[in-house]
Amino acid sequence: EVQLVESGGGLVKPGSSLKLxxxxxxxxxxxxxxxxIRQAPKKGLEWIALIYYDSSNKYYADSVKGRFTISRDxxxxxxxxxxNSLRSEDTAMYYCAKxxxxxxxxxxxxVMVTVSS
Amino acid sequence: DVVMTQTPPSLSVAIGxxxxxxxxxxxxxxxxDKNTYLNWLLQSPGRSPKRLIYQVxxxxxxxxxxxxxxxxxxxxxxxxxxxxxxxxxxxYCLQGTHLPxxxxxxxxxxxx
Numbered sequence: 001e002v003q004l005v006e007s008g009g010g011l012v013k014p015g016s017s018l019k020l021x022x023x024x025x026x027x028x029x030x031x032x033x034x035x036x037i038r039q040a041p042k043k044g045l046e047w048i049a050l051i052y053y054d055s056s057n058k059y060y061a062d063s064v065k066g067r068f069t070i071s072r073d074x075x076x077x078x079x080x081x082x083x084n085s086l087r088s089e090d091t092a093m094y095y096c097a098k099x100x101x102x103x104x105x106x107x108x109x110x111v112m113v114t115v116s117s
Numbered sequence: 118d119v120v121m122t123q124t125p126p127s128l129s130v131a132i133g134x135x136x137x138x139x140x141x142x143x144x145x146x147x148x149x150d151k152n153t154y155l156n157w158l159l160q161s162p163g164r165s166p167k168r169l170i171y172q173v174x175x176x177x178x179x180x181x182x183x184x185x186x187x188x189x190x191x192x193x194x195x196x197x198x199x200x201x202x203x204x205x206x207x208x209y210c211l212q213g214t215h216l217p218x219x220x221x222x223x224x225x226x227x228x229x
Contacts, residue, residue, distance in 0.1 A: 035218075044209065044220055044221075044222050044223050045158075045166065045209055045211075045220040045223075046220070047217055047218040047219065047220070050216070050218075059216050059217070061217050062217075095165055095166070101171065102154065102156060102168075102171025102172045102175065102213070103154055103156065103171070103213035103218075104156055104158075104168055104171075104211060104213060104218075105168055105171070105177070106168075107165045107166050107167065107168075108165060109165050110165050
């Protein structure tokens, strides 16, 4: 069974940093690209980053480019999202999702990040 | 960026009724590999999104055949026949053809 479990969220002040993790199981993690997607409270979904299976390519939404970094450690079956210079508008539930057949085939349960003074 | 225009924003339905949700993209979603990466997701209350349909019309494993997807190029539809209580929540279309990948604004399906 495919499982994606996010962690690392919390309450932080504007301008600070946070690193999210997504631990994968139930599939060969090193063979699949991975996404991060976020959802602000009571809002819709926003794609924010994609990393290829071998980290050869990384893509970001303009809203996070230059502040967020997606990475992965295939030996640990773990996806990361390093978030710097956090703003109040980054407050959201953050989901990781797997690039499978047709893309976005499995999603994690999400981790909440709150940016507030 | 590709804009996904999803309508209606909400639907009030009775159990057993059939409904349709529309999603229109600002650009063709046919990829260079000839596939069309248009997904439909359901976010049940308090849950993470779950994919129901991929590549326009292919049902994910375990998804009831009451759900169907259709469309091409820039115009797509999700149909739910005989709505059941477990179908309630917010439906999103999602295009995976072009980066940045983009979502529709969502359609909230509620009980009448």
